[in-house]
Amino acid sequence: MQTEGGWDADGKGKSVYDIRPATADTSDWKFANDNYHHYTEDFDLMAAEGMNCYRFQISWSRVNPTGDGAWNQAGIDYYSRFIDDLIKRGIQPMICLYHFDMPLALAEKYDGFMDRHVVDAFVRYGKKMIDEFGDRVKYWITFNEQNLYFMPGASVIAGSSKAPHTADTLYTIAHHIMLAHSQVVAYLHKTTHDQIGGMLAYAEFYPATCKPADVQAVRKTDEFLNRDLLDVFVHGHYSNEVLTYVKNHHINMDWQDGDEKILGATTSDFLAFSYYRSSTINSDLIPDDTLVNEWPNKGDQANPYLKTSEWGWQIDPTGFRDVIDKLYDQYGVPIFPIENGIGVREEYNGTQIQDDYRIDYHRAHIQAMEDAMFEDGVPVIGYLGWGLIDILSSHGDMNKRYGMVYVNRTNHDLKDMKRIPKKSYYWFEKVIKSNGADL
Numbered sequence: 302m303q304t305e306g307g308w309d310a311d312g313k314g315k316s317v318y319d320i321r322p323a324t325a326d327t328s329d330w331k332f333a334n335d336n337y338h339h340y341t342e343d344f345d346l347m348a349a350e351g352m353n354c355y356r357f358q359i360s361w362s363r364v365n366p367t368g369d370g371a372w373n374q375a376g377i378d379y380y381s382r383f384i385d386d387l388i389k390r391g392i393q394p395m396i397c398l399y400h401f402d403m404p405l406a407l408a409e410k411y412d413g414f415m416d417r418h419v420v421d422a423f424v425r426y427g428k429k430m431i432d433e434f435g436d437r438v439k440y441w442i443t444f445n446e447q448n449l450y451f452m453p454g455a456s457v458i459a460g461s462s463k464a465p466h467t468a469d470t471l472y473t474i475a476h477h478i479m480l481a482h483s484q485v486v487a488y489l490h491k492t493t494h495d496q497i498g499g500m501l502a503y504a505e506f507y508p509a510t511c512k513p514a515d516v517q518a519v520r521k522t523d524e525f526l527n528r529d530l531l532d533v534f535v536h537g538h539y540s541n542e543v544l545t546y547v548k549n550h551h552i553n554m555d556w557q558d559g560d561e562k563i564l565g566a567t568t569s570d571f572l573a574f575s576y577y578r579s580s581t582i583n584s585d586l587i588p589d590d591t592l593v594n595e596w597p598n599k600g601d602q603a604n605p606y607l608k609t610s611e612w613g614w615q616i617d618p619t620g621f622r623d624v625i626d627k628l629y630d631q632y633g634v635p636i637f638p639i640e641n642g643i644g645v646r647e648e649y650n651g652t653q654i655q656d657d658y659r660i661d662y663h664r665a666h667i668q669a670m671e672d673a674m675f676e677d678g679v680p681v682i683g684y685l686g687w688g689l690i691d692i693l694s695s696h697g698d699m700n701k702r703y704g705m706v707y708v709n710r711t712n713h714d715l716k717d718m719k720r721i722p723k724k725s726y727y728w729f730e731k732v733i734k735s736n737g738a739d740l
């Protein structure tokens with residue numbers, strides 16, 4: 302929804318984003334960067350730069366307007382052409398099945414992933430996409446940043462805005478989403494030779510000091526927000542520490558007979574993650590009785606050793622290498638960083654945007670990744686930046702630009718949506734064509 306636009310084209314149903322209005326500081330979600338109508342032009346830019354993999358999300362309500370009803374053939378045909386057009390240019394598609402845009406009908410009727418009916422609807426949708434595209438698409442992920450559903454306030458991205466924000470709600474949604482993930486993974490493995498992986502938003506966490514309580518807060522945060530899910534992705538069960546917490550705190554996560562079996566069959570062909578920054582946790586800032594899932598937000602403190610983007614995100618390539626190393630050392634499957642970049646305010650005034658800060662950011666992170674690969678021995682499948690072309694930020698703000706190609710629109714003026722390569726586009730071309738040797 303940050304990219305596609307075409308919000309009502311060719312029989313698409315509404316998603317929860319389509320009814321969100323613009324605000325003084327953000328756009329609405331109807332047009333995004335209008336990739337729906339510009340995709341061949343965008344793919345030409347990717348091919349000219351040398352990109353050989355592109356991750357995109359299928360809009361669930363485009364292929365199934367109510368989420369659980371009849372298929373919209375025009376929507377399926379659209380993605381079929383889209384995939385063919387990528388492959389024709391030597392670009393391997395990676396499909397993400399869900400990036401926060403719940404079909405509106407499922408949000409209104411069932412409160413999104415609070416209800417197991419929506420788990421079943423998602424699994425039906427996932428299976429259909431695998432049947433349609435599994436022969437052409439080799440890499441899949443189910444949920445974008447699956448651990449975000451495990452953080453308070455994130456129920457909205459699961460299409461759930463009615464249930465009160467309690468521990469029960471949080472753990473129920475996270476569990477339902479894991480059940481949906483596991484069933485789609487099982488189906489993909491049964492019916493194709495494609496690869497599928499779990500995906501997290503994996504910020505590196507540091508203790509604010511070497512005080513044991515700070516170090517413990519970091520370890521527990523990692524256990525609850527990362528390892529609990531990674532343990533299912535790779536080993537098929539939740540973390541013992543988290544399950545003990547659920548029991549001791551009488552949290553109702555809607556655990557039912559048969560769930561253990563569904564999760565138990567889960568495996569990951571790779572582990573994927575997004576990485577933008579690291580965070581620092583000061584245990585003194587965390588009020589007593591705060592749910593562990595909330596500790597990184599409550600305990601967040603600026604790290605004096607790192608530079609910060611204008612949006613307050615702390616830039617840390619060393620943390621990127623550590624995350625790659627940790628994931629592989631602990632789980633032993635190939636690693637795939639699939640989001641990494643920096644958001645900056647930029648304005649085109651007729652001359653090429655000189656985004657040296659973006660070049661510096663990617664150079665440092667790719668170098669860190671190469672160190673993880675060649676000094677630490679981690680098998681890394683690839684590097685997907687965020688992103689090639691300017692899109693709306695996750696909050697709908699066109700001012701926070703991540704692209705190597707400028708898109709000529711603002712929050713409230715769609716202008717001509719023209720694509721204009723920035724300096725980093727040409728730098729990246731050189732990096733890709735030298736396979737990372739010429740940074």
Ligand code: BG6
Binds near residue numbers: 445502693695
């Ligand atoms: C990730 C999301 O959390 O971060 C993207 O998967 C998002 O949707 C990206 O765009 C960067 O965050 P933001 O808020 O700067 O767009």
